Amino acid sequence: MRRRLAREIAVQSLYQMEMNAVDGRTAVDTVMEEARHENEIEADVRELDAAESFTRELVNGVESRxxxxxxxxxxxxxxxxxxxxxxxxxxxxxxxxxxxxxxxxxxxxxxxxxxxxxxxxxxxxxxxxxxxxxxxxxxxxxxxxxxxxxxxxxxxxxxxxxxx
CATH class of the missing domain: 1.10.940.10 (NusB-like)
Known part of the structure; x- marks a missing residue:
C-alpha cells in the first residue's frame, strides 16, 4: 500500500509541478500535506511517512531526467x-x-x-x-x-x- 500511495502522490506532485511551475520539493511538500489532511482518518500517519521517502525519490528522479x-x-x-x-x-x-x-x-x-x-x-x-x-x-x-x-x-x- 505504501508504494501505491507514494506513486499516487508522485503523480499528483508531477502534475502540480507542471501546471504551477513549482520545483519538486515544493510540489511534494504541498501534496504530502494535502494527503495527510485528506487521509488523516483513513490512513495511518506512519504509512504516509514511509511513502514520503519513495515519493521524493520518484519525483526527483523524473524531474532530473x-x-x-x-x-x-x-x-x-x-x-x-x-x-x-x-x-x-x-x-x-x-x-x-x-x-x-x-x-x-x-x-x-x-x-x-x-x-x-x-x-x-x-x-x-x-x-x-x-x-x-x-x-x-x-x-x-x-x-x-x-x-x-x-x-x-x-x-x-x-x-x-x-x-x-
Missing amino acids: LSEIDRMLETYLTGWQVDRLSRVDLQILRLAAFELQYGKEAPPKVVVNEAIELAKHFGTEESGKFVNGVLGRMIREGGVRTEPSDKPDETTTNSEGPTP
Whole structure:
C-alpha cells in the first residue's frame, strides 16, 4: 500500500509541478500535506511517512531526467506527441518510464500494472488502455532496464495485466 500511495502522490506532485511551475520539493511538500489532511482518518500517519521517502525519490528522479524521459516516450508514442498528451496521462507515463528505465525497486510488470491503475484512477476511461499500450510497446521494443529487480514490490496484480 505504501508504494501505491507514494506513486499516487508522485503523480499528483508531477502534475502540480507542471501546471504551477513549482520545483519538486515544493510540489511534494504541498501534496504530502494535502494527503495527510485528506487521509488523516483513513490512513495511518506512519504509512504516509514511509511513502514520503519513495515519493521524493520518484519525483526527483523524473524531474532530473525529464528531457531524457520525454525523448524516450516520443519513441514509443504512435501517432502522438508528448506535448499533445493529457497532462495526467503524461505524468503517469513519465513516472512509469522512469521506474522502468532507472528504478531498481519493482519489476516491469508491477510498474505497468501500477501505471494502469493510476491511469484508471486519475485519467479518462481510455487512459488505462493508452498507458498500457505505450508501456507495453516500450517493454517489447527494449526501452527498459535489463537487470532484474532485486526487491519485490508491494502491490496487487491487475486482472487486465500489461501488454508483454
